[in-house]
Amino acid sequence: MIEFNGSTSTQEKTLSVAPMLDWTDRHCRYFLRLICPSCVLYTEMITTSALLLGRDPERFLEFSNAEHPLILQLGGDDPAAMRMVAGMALAHGYDGLNLNVGCPSPRVQKGRFGACLMAAPDLVADLVAALGENGLPVSVKHRLGLDREEDYAVLRTFVETVAAAGCRHFIVHARNAWLKGLSPAKNREVPPLRWDWVHQLKKDLPHLTVEINGGFRDVATAMAQFAAVDGVMIGRAAYHHPMLLAEMERALGRREALPDPRVILRELIEYAERWGDTLPAPRVSRHLHGLRFGESGAGAWHRFLDTAETTENAASFLRRGLLLLRRTDQNIVTHGQ
Numbered sequence: 001m002i003e004f005n006g007s008t009s010t011q012e013k014t015l016s017v018a019p020m021l022d023w024t025d026r027h028c029r030y031f032l033r034l035i036c037p038s039c040v041l042y043t044e045m046i047t048t049s050a051l052l053l054g055r056d057p058e059r060f061l062e063f064s065n066a067e068h069p070l071i072l073q074l075g076g077d078d079p080a081a082m083r084m085v086a087g088m089a090l091a092h093g094y095d096g097l098n099l100n101v102g103c104p105s106p107r108v109q110k111g112r113f114g115a116c117l118m119a120a121p122d123l124v125a126d127l128v129a130a131l132g133e134n135g136l137p138v139s140v141k142h143r144l145g146l147d148r149e150e151d152y153a154v155l156r157t158f159v160e161t162v163a164a165a166g167c168r169h170f171i172v173h174a175r176n177a178w179l180k181g182l183s184p185a186k187n188r189e190v191p192p193l194r195w196d197w198v199h200q201l202k203k204d205l206p207h208l209t210v211e212i213n214g215g216f217r218d219v220a221t222a223m224a225q226f227a228a229v230d231g232v233m234i235g236r237a238a239y240h241h242p243m244l245l246a247e248m249e250r251a252l253g254r255r256e257a258l259p260d261p262r263v264i265l266r267e268l269i270e271y272a273e274r275w276g277d278t279l280p281a282p283r284v285s286r287h288l289h290g291l292r293f294g295e296s297g298a299g300a301w302h303r304f305l306d307t308a309e310t311t312e313n314a315a316s317f318l319r320r321g322l323l324l325l326r327r328t329d330q331n332i333v334t335h336g337q
């Protein structure tokens, strides 16, 4: 049972799309922004070493103005590196910084960051203090705990320790990270979800902004969270069914009608035209499978997207996609499906 926390305005509640490696790249984010003007977007996790030692950091940092509000998610364990990267983020115009304390992948564990930082709250405190030095808002995205240890007091101490270093915003993926024996994908399914722990956190630490993440797939369940916490972050469901974000905006009173997929596609074509031949079709098409989620034209749409070739630019491919959408929708009307 969710208890009401006393705040009446849904306008001040945050809806965000989770950072997802290999999924929420800039083209995906542009597409999601067309569908949902009000949600907060996050970059994929970028490591401080990729930004400081990599050959082409700009490739990771660049984004379109339309993507605002946009948060840069970082992975790393070195406060000095965080300080430098925070400067780069400020120069690029990001709206905030987020520290990844939730990723359980073996590669990330080798670097001793991501979810294993849950065991090092003092280091996380140093990292957020370094990130916050230039004034950009800082948040931490973390898990409930590590492996089989299920102790709410440990979670609360973690959050209190990090909050004491100046972080005011916590995004909680509401399950533990099991560091051994579970792939990252299984780590998003197997450890049990405990939304009630996140609700308790907000109740115990009401001065903090607490956002809940993990397992939200429908509007009613996600909307119910706003009675107990300040924000809801949606990951996989937002990618596979992006119109869910517009449905959430409607439920929050931020819009009336849902966007027309053909209008979204037209706007995406304008975006792709600005890139010309530098944007091959598959770099955009791969993110568009969810556009017709649950609709009768979905099968034809998937088959079309699967034909994208790197030899065609995205604008030209999407123009053909728009014709297909028009044709399918006409057939549906004509045949009364």
Ligand SMILES: Cc1cc2nc3c(=O)[nH]c(=O)nc-3n(C[C@H](O)[C@H](O)[C@H](O)COP(=O)(O)O)c2cc1C
Binding pocket: 018, 019, 020, 021, 022, 023, 044, 045, 073, 100, 102, 103, 141, 173, 188, 213, 214, 215, 216, 233, 234, 235, 236, 237
């Ligand atoms: C393909 C994929 C990549 C992900 N990459 C990241 C990442 O870079 N940083 C991060 O904090 N979480 C990452 N996650 C986890 C999500 O941000 C989110 O916490 C998780 O999927 C649970 O939310 P959901 O049930 O709404 O999907 C990833 C998830 C997926 C599916």
